[in-house]
Amino acid sequence: MNVMFEGIGASMRRKEDLRFINGHGHYTDDINRPGQLYAIIRRSDRPHAKLLGIDTKAAKAAPGVIAVYTHADMAPDNLGGIPCGWQIHSKDGSPMAEPAHPILATGKVRHVGDPVAVVIAETRAQAKTAAELLEIDYEDLPAIAAVTDAIAPGAPVVHDEIGSNTCFDWHIGDKDMVDAAFARAAQTVKLDLTNNRLVPNAMETRCAIGEYDAMSGDYTLYTTSQNPHVIRLLMGAFVLHLPEHRLRVVAPDVGGGFGSKIYHYAEEALVTWCAGKLKRPVKWTADRSEAFMSDAHGRDHVSTAEMALDADGTFLALRVATIANMGAYLSTFAPAVPTYLYATLLAGVYKTPAVYAEVHAVFTNTVPVDAYRGAGRPEATFLLERLMDVIAHDTGHDRVELRRRNFIPADAFPYQTPVALQYDSGDYQTTLNKALANIAWDDFPARRAEAAGRGKLRGIGISTYVEACGIAPSKLVGQLGARAGLYEVANIRVHPTGSVTVFTGTHSHGQGHETTFAQLVADQLGIPFANVDVVHGDTNKIPFGMGTYGSRSLAVGGSAMVKAMDKIIAKGKKIAAHLMEASVEDIEFANGEFSVAGTDKKKTIGEIALTAYVPHNYPIDEIEPGLDETAFYDPKNFTFPGGCHICEVEIDPETGVTSVVNFVAVDDVGRVINPMIVEGQVQGGVAQGIGQALLEAAIYDDQAQLVSGSFMDYTMPRADDLPNILVGTETTLCTHNPLGVKGCGEVGAIGSPPAVINAVVDALRDYGVRHIDMPASPQKIWAIINAGAQKMAAE
Amino acid sequence: MPHVTLTVNGKSHTVDVEARTLLVELLREKLALTGTHVGCDTSQCGACVVHVDGTSVKSCTMLAVQADGADVLTIEGLAAADGTLHPMQEAFREHHALQCGFCTPGMVMSAIDLVMSHPQGLTEAEIRHGLEGNLCRCTGYHNIVKAIAAAWPVMHGRELVAAE
Numbered sequence: 001m002n003v004m005f006e007g008i009g010a011s012m013r014r015k016e017d018l019r020f021i022n023g024h025g026h027y028t029d030d031i032n033r034p035g036q037l038y039a040i041i042r043r044s045d046r047p048h049a050k051l052l053g054i055d056t057k058a059a060k061a062a063p064g065v066i067a068v069y070t071h072a073d074m075a076p077d078n079l080g081g082i083p084c085g086w087q088i089h090s091k092d093g094s095p096m097a098e099p100a101h102p103i104l105a106t107g108k109v110r111h112v113g114d115p116v117a118v119v120i121a122e123t124r125a126q127a128k129t130a131a132e133l134l135e136i137d138y139e140d141l142p143a144i145a146a147v148t149d150a151i152a153p154g155a156p157v158v159h160d161e162i163g164s165n166t167c168f169d170w171h172i173g174d175k176d177m178v179d180a181a182f183a184r185a186a187q188t189v190k191l192d193l194t195n196n197r198l199v200p201n202a203m204e205t206r207c208a209i210g211e212y213d214a215m216s217g218d219y220t221l222y223t224t225s226q227n228p229h230v231i232r233l234l235m236g237a238f239v240l241h242l243p244e245h246r247l248r249v250v251a252p253d254v255g256g257g258f259g260s261k262i263y264h265y266a267e268e269a270l271v272t273w274c275a276g277k278l279k280r281p282v283k284w285t286a287d288r289s290e291a292f293m294s295d296a297h298g299r300d301h302v303s304t305a306e307m308a309l310d311a312d313g314t315f316l317a318l319r320v321a322t323i324a325n326m327g328a329y330l331s332t333f334a335p336a337v338p339t340y341l342y343a344t345l346l347a348g349v350y351k352t353p354a355v356y357a358e359v360h361a362v363f364t365n366t367v368p369v370d371a372y373r374g375a376g377r378p379e380a381t382f383l384l385e386r387l388m389d390v391i392a393h394d395t396g397h398d399r400v401e402l403r404r405r406n407f408i409p410a411d412a413f414p415y416q417t418p419v420a421l422q423y424d425s426g427d428y429q430t431t432l433n434k435a436l437a438n439i440a441w442d443d444f445p446a447r448r449a450e451a452a453g454r455g456k457l458r459g460i461g462i463s464t465y466v467e468a469c470g471i472a473p474s475k476l477v478g479q480l481g482a483r484a485g486l487y488e489v490a491n492i493r494v495h496p497t498g499s500v501t502v503f504t505g506t507h508s509h510g511q512g513h514e515t516t517f518a519q520l521v522a523d524q525l526g527i528p529f530a531n532v533d534v535v536h537g538d539t540n541k542i543p544f545g546m547g548t549y550g551s552r553s554l555a556v557g558g559s560a561m562v563k564a565m566d567k568i569i570a571k572g573k574k575i576a577a578h579l580m581e582a583s584v585e586d587i588e589f590a591n592g593e594f595s596v597a598g599t600d601k602k603k604t605i606g607e608i609a610l611t612a613y614v615p616h617n618y619p620i621d622e623i624e625p626g627l628d629e630t631a632f633y634d635p636k637n638f639t640f641p642g643g644c645h646i647c648e649v650e651i652d653p654e655t656g657v658t659s660v661v662n663f664v665a666v667d668d669v670g671r672v673i674n675p676m677i678v679e680g681q682v683q684g685g686v687a688q689g690i691g692q693a694l695l696e697a698a699i700y701d702d703q704a705q706l707v708s709g710s711f712m713d714y715t716m717p718r719a720d721d722l723p724n725i726l727v728g729t730e731t732t733l734c735t736h737n738p739l740g741v742k743g744c745g746e747v748g749a750i751g752s753p754p755a756v757i758n759a760v761v762d763a764l765r766d767y768g769v770r771h772i773d774m775p776a777s778p779q780k781i782w783a784i785i786n787a788g789a790q791k792m793a794a795e
Numbered sequence: 796m797p798h799v800t801l802t803v804n805g806k807s808h809t810v811d812v813e814a815r816t817l818l819v820e821l822l823r824e825k826l827a828l829t830g831t832h833v834g835c836d837t838s839q840c841g842a843c844v845v846h847v848d849g850t851s852v853k854s855c856t857m858l859a860v861q862a863d864g865a866d867v868l869t870i871e872g873l874a875a876a877d878g879t880l881h882p883m884q885e886a887f888r889e890h891h892a893l894q895c896g897f898c899t900p901g902m903v904m905s906a907i908d909l910v911m912s913h914p915q916g917l918t919e920a921e922i923r924h925g926l927e928g929n930l931c932r933c934t935g936y937h938n939i940v941k942a943i944a945a946a947w948p949v950m951h952g953r954e955l956v957a958a959e
Contacts, residue, residue: 013888020896021884021903023830023870030829125813203834203842203897203932255832255897256932288835510895510933680891680934687935711839711930719926719936748935 007523011676014515015534016508025253028207028224033281036209037066039271040127041284042117042134043293044109047365047704048143048156051109051116055135059119062133064126067278070117071106074273079103082266083238084330085230087481088168088339088361096168096361099159101329103239103266103273109138110158110328111365112706113293115266120274120282143365145700147302147323150362158328158363165362167326168335172343173356173419178308181317181354185308189391195379196774197300197325197698198691199714200372202509204255205286206295208268210275218246221272225251226261226507227547230484232539234264234332240273244539247272251537254509258688259371260295261509262549263332267294292709297698298372300325301338301379305387307352313397315406317354320346320383324361327368334370335361340480341376341468341550347417348384349428349466349642350406355418365704371549373688373749377467385463385754386771389761393770399758400436403464404429414735421468423640425732426668432464434730435644435666444648457651458661459763463755466642469743470555472635487634488552489545490560492521492568494627496613498606499531505545506557507536510684511745512677513553519673520558520739524565525605526592543630551743554673555639555734562738563631571623572608578619579603579611639734639742643667645686645751649759656782658694658760659723665751666728670742675729678744683725685748691717692749693756693774715775799863803828804872812859819843819854821862822869830870830900834930841929844901845869851908853928870900873907882949883907883942892942894933902929906943910950917947917955 006012019025056068082101089095105114117134121127142156149155150165158165182188209222219242225231228249235249236242254261267284274282286294302323308316324338343357392399408415410427417423436442444460451458471477474485491503502521506513518532525532535541545557573587576594580587586597595602611618612627648662665682672678695715699707708714725748733740753774760776761769767788772780800809803826810825822828822845833855834842843854846868873881883903886892893899909925910917917925922943923936931939947955 014891016896017888017893020893020899021870021880021887022874023828023900025830025896025899027829027832027897029833030823032824125815201932203840203895203930204832205834253896255834256895258932288837288840512894676891680894680938683935683937684894684933685935688932710837711835712837716839716930716932717935718930719940720920720923722923722936724940725935725937 006529007519008673010519010674012515012519012529012674014512015518016512016514027204027253027255028209028222029285031209031222031252033209033211036281036283037120037122037278038124038127039274039282039284040119040124040131041115041267042119042131043290044105044114044116045112046109046138046140047112048141049109049138050141051105051107052137052139054117056117058133059130062126062130064122065119065130066122067120068117069274071102071104074104079273080239082264082329083234084335085332085483086336087483088170088335090168091171096335097162097166098330099162103269111367112704113367114328118270118274120278143704145364145366145704147325147362147364150364151323151360158365165364167330167361167363169360170339171356171358174354175356177354178317178319178356182308182319185316186311187395188306188308189387189394190304190306191387191390191771192304193383193386193771194773195299195301195382196692196696198298198372198696199292199698200258200260200295200298201716202256202258202260205288205291206261206265206267207285208271209281209283210271211281212275212279214279218248219272219276220248220250221268222250222252223268224254224261225249226254226257226509226549228507228537228539229505229544230547231264231268235269235272239269249539251507254507257509258373259298259375259549262547263296263370289710292714293367293706296331296370297327297367298369299379300369303383305383307387307391309391309395313395313402313405315350315352318346318352320357322357322359324359325366325369326361326363327366328363329368331368331370334368335481337371337376342380344419344421345377345380345466345468346384347419348380349408349464351408352406353418357419366700373685374746375550377746377750378753381463381465381750382754385465386757389758390770399462403432422637423466424637424735426466426640426642427730427732428464428642431643431666431668431730434728435646435664438666438726438728439646439648439662439664441646451650455653457653457763458648459759459761460646460648461755461758461762463645463751463758465751466640467747467750468638468640469551469746470635470639471550471552472556472638474634484546485634486546487632488556488560489543489630489632490557490564491543491630492561492564494568494605494609496610498527498604498609500525500527502532502534502561503542504534504536504557505542505547506553507548509548511548511553511681512674516554516673516677517558517561521561521565524562526590527605551745554739554741555737555743556633556635558739558741559635559737560631560633563633564629567629567631568627571627571629572605574619574623575608575611576603579617636736639670639737641667641669641742641744641747643747643751645755647752647755647759649756649763651760651763651781653785656778656785658776658781660690660756661723663723664726665748666730667744667747668730668732668742669744669747670731670734671740672729672731678729679727681744682727682748685746686725686752687717687722688749689752690722690756693753693776695721695775697775797860799859801862801865801867803867804869814860816859817855818857818859818862821859822854828869828871832897832900834897839930841905842898842901844904844929846904846908851905870903873903883946886942886946890938890942890945892934892938898929898931902931902939905929906946910943910947914951917944919944
């Protein structure tokens, strides 16, 4: 049996693929329950308005309509609002403003898409027709979408009870030390930049089905979630006041998440509550246009970055001021994103001795903003890596040498940054060197000249980054404001004949956990890959785990599996010692076999499992029957993937269109279990990063209307917008988890956007361009080229 | 209520539908063929692509009544009765051309039409252009393009010579 080939390091083809390529995936909208009704939500088309009244009469009388509910109908049940899972304190020690977030709007609507009423009917078409008959009386109020407008004097206030639009005004780092460094610096470089608002746009829109069993009093929620236990806790304990044993949450196959399906959304509580009222299942499925105005958005920062340097280009201090858009309400993890997932990463891969960052989070009349693939780290990386090239531009330093000079050296780990984090491992010179070699950096001038001969502007851009995954330990994140623990759980059930089922608290929505985790367990227990199955996504099956986000599943969830397997092996050794009449200390376990050291006596794990479940000859006074172990793993630290992305573009000066012609990523994600899956994760992340850099933007007009509200207006990357993405890995092991793994889900989206923009700016270097904000659209670039051409003609 | 008679995956069905029913709604809701997905409401994403009389069609853009008399093939009908995969399905699995699987049925159906309608060969640029009507948010398309190039010779029974 070729066990090694299936184990850690093998590109095993995915177990989950057979059902997906045959159309037998089991997504939430594929589920239909007996007697099911359909919910359609009428949403505000106003960005900001007083809600004066809702006339439901015509809608209630429409064919097929079973019920129409507004906030007034829910109020008697004293339900909670949608809770926020992270509390930040401002500089002055005061807690962040945490305005009420009702399931259905009351008093005011605060963004386009704010849910106002729900119509329940026998068919979806009937509910849709009836929802149009609701008459809603609004009194429009002035509205704001941009963060700069939110803090302007006299700005309209989103939440009247707060009195301003400030959610919190937070800082990190040593301000005095940074100010002193700026005072003595030989040179300083300043850059103003924005990080564009994005819509995550998983291909499956959100869907939720609530069900109530009047006989048992049990509720079930089927939902498109990355973390069913988190939803059960938030919705059960804080919103609907249902105890856990009466509430089951199932997240079956989920068609992509990228962060947007972490959060507890109003629709989940709404269908569950409606099912209880009507004693029939209630299903809601978002249209894509509805998703644009109700799924949490990502990014949306406006920042100023300043670096102080000595004469030879060594960094002395970094100062950053950021305004972050929270949207109209606080989504589940929103306050953590521009703080502990962003500002703590501002040291980057550099040994800058002092860093000070201020983050002002504000409310606006927009869809709530929360974590989207990378969550804070892409914003930090874009700021730093654009600043690197601007420093090179302004001071004349070579952009590669500037980075090298300031890298944290490979022998400096563990490395304590000035902004709270301690990086455990990394080797930034090596990932840089490999990326430079893979893209043939030194030959670029010839490629640029060749492109110029074809009338094209060719540029190359580099980004060297570090990020943080598997946020932990729970005690620390609690001190930082998390209202939850961030451990993970695994239950390893060895069946009587030696096959294994793994129950994990993480959730797979494209990452291939059924494959990677099966490989990990098969490898460690020395059994065939085919004999391991992975179960996730149902709170009635899996123990209480925290789900999947922040590239945590392998680093935290996989580590929990190792801990559970350690218990399996320890127990197996006791059983083996009994069967082979040896001392436990003499039992060794390798390749699926328990053997007595120095003898040829051995028992397979299957034999041990059978003995554990048929304990006729068994050390029953010492250990219990069965071979089924659970472990909770609370990490000691974050993990710190890092690496280098290099992008090469060609711009057509006639049209301003940018083509990405080469893209190289060399990432250090720690130990790799399945190289094929890691490569796919990086490619997908890079595609989203290129999308952010060149194509994507959620645009609000100055009245806070969402202008890019469908796939007709929001530019999703298509196959012919993207290049082949060459992925390489270089490994330094994580030093504090048992597998040495770091996480690969977000590196692509974190490392790539500045590489693309640096390449675009490089391509336009003859036009005097210092910085371009994302997305670098053809219109923007054409305007730069055209203005430059006019200037040249005038000279 | 109009009724529609059509063949889906080799099996004949007569179904009563509302006039406004879309073909994708008929497939998913009346015939419980949930492999065909809906990913948008503007005919942009291609998650709903099926074959109607041998040609790829976005089934969210066709009324069920327009499919009266038609022969429809969905993702569920692609593999042989004994489970043998279509070469395109096999290529998608082999080349890791799917992650969450949601766009996959439409992507596979589009890819088959793309390969069959290019008997003279397919360049990488033509594959990328041919996928313009299908969105994938997970893979960055890299492996989808590879899978389609790998399926071409199997489907045509000869080597794919890149005719740039």
